[in-house]
Amino acid sequence: MTDVHGFDQFQRPRGDGHSLPVAVVTAIDPVLRDALVASLLLDGQGVVELRYEVDAASAALRRLILRADGVIEDEVIHLEHPCVSCAMREDAVPTLARLAGDPRCAGVLLAPPLSADPTVVVGTLQPHQDRWHLAGAAAVLSSDSALDDLLGDATLAERGVQWADGDQRSVGEALAAQIEYSDLLVVDGDPRSEGAELLEHLRAPDQILAAGPHEVGLDQVLGGHLDHLVGLRRRDMRYVEPYGGLTAHGTWTLDLTSRRPFHPQRLLENIEDLGSGKLRSRGRFWVPDRPDSICQWDGAGGQVSVGAVWKAGLELPTTRLVVTGVDPADRERVRGAFGRSLLTADEWSDGLAPWLGAEDHLAPWLGARDATV
Incomplete structure (x- = not known):
């Protein structure tokens, strides 16, 4: 490996207290990711890229360690299970x-x-940090393609960037997860485009925005300490917030809230109107036949994922969906479907007693009522 001379700001002091900074860089576009990494490698001696590539049809994982002047290591690893956590635990940690x-x-x-x-x-x-520490998380994307990437119906398999065989996620679902967790968003492309406006509606105020891969300094990526809990909270459907933004291109965000739960049958009847189309929708809901459960709603690219994820506290849960889109017709359709899916005022006034022992219409999606959530 190269010598660290000339890169004093990240040269680790010798002795027991040194710690190697590690930043996680995610993307769905290899060109943008590689542009950011190459720019950073050229900025500082001693910095390397630890890259993983996977063969979606097998458990083979390729590990590369690169520096600015070429490849240091190139090795194929066979995993028992081709999943992200296995790859990180079994190979990245050592x-x-x-x-x-x-x-x-x-x-x-x-x-x-x-x-x-x-x-x-x-x-x-995170649990394995010892002589190294997580310094940051950066997501790299293009504002010019953000509209199609986030709201379109393409799947990762169709793009050829799925993690493994059987990965059925949409491109929007994967990219939204990267955007929402990362503390640094590196956005290439026209800052006045529809895609840039959409990103302003989706990104949290505490996330740092950089205008392209070549505008990022090493200190922004490797100079801090990643707060995992902050990233988790941005991803947590219980704490969704509408961020809003410019509307010059017609981007809109709805903040749909209610103390009332969804009616299980009417939710199924309205779920297509509520979740289909060019939307990014996130939030929580509950149903009256399982008042001890908080359910998550996670929609992107025309796909919606629901599940009973958390136990409710002493108070009854609430229902809140934050939905962002670009088509005015979708806005009114979603607003109407949300209202139709809730218990009516009369049903709510009857309390929860009528729901005791009621047929569990959502069991195929939420799991059995007596399951641990």
């Missing part, structure tokens, strides 16, 4: 420990396979 033991290594840009969820990557790595 590899990072090895790099942390080399005083010539000043920083690591960890690039998991395209479409990887940084929540899973960081969640797996």
Whole structure:
């Protein structure tokens, strides 16, 4: 590996207190990801990229360690299970420990396979920090393609960037997860485009925005300490917030809230009107036949995922969906479907007693009522 001379700001002090900074870089576009990584590698000696590529049809994982002037290592690893957490736990953790033991290594840009969820990557790595630490998480994307990427119905398999065989996620679902978790968003493209306006509606105020891969400095990526809990909260459907933004291109965000639960049967009847189309929708809901459960709603690219995820506290849950779209007709359709899916005022006034022992219409999606959530 190269010497760290000339890169003093990240040269680790020798002794027991040194720690190697590691940043997670995610993307769905290999060109943009590689542009950011290459720019950062050229900025500082001693910084390396730890890149993982996966063969979607097998459990084979390719590990590469690169520096600005070429490849240091190129090895194929066979995993028992081709999943993100297995890859990070079984190979990335020992590899990072090895790099942390080399005083010539000043920083690591960890690039998991395209479409990887940084929540899973960081969640797996975090307990194993020792002589290295997670310094940041960056998501790289294009504002010019954001509209199609986030709201279109293309799947990862159709783009050829799925994690493994059987990965049925939409491109929007994968990209939204990267955007929502990462503390740094590196956005290439026209800042006045429809896609840029959409991103302003989706990104949290505390996330740092950089205008393209070549506008990012090493200190922004490797100079801090990643707060995993902050990223998790941005991803947590219980704490969704409408961020809003400009509307010059017609982008809109609805904040739909109610103390009342969804009526299980009417939710099924209205779910297509509520979740289909060019939308990004997130939030929580509950149903009267399982008042101890908080359910999540996660929609992107025409796909919606629901599930009973959390136990409710002493108070009854509430229902809240934050929905962002670009078509005015979708806005009114979603608003109407939300209202139709709730218990009516009369049904709500009857309390929860009528729902005791009622048929569980949502069991195929939420699991059995007596399941642990």
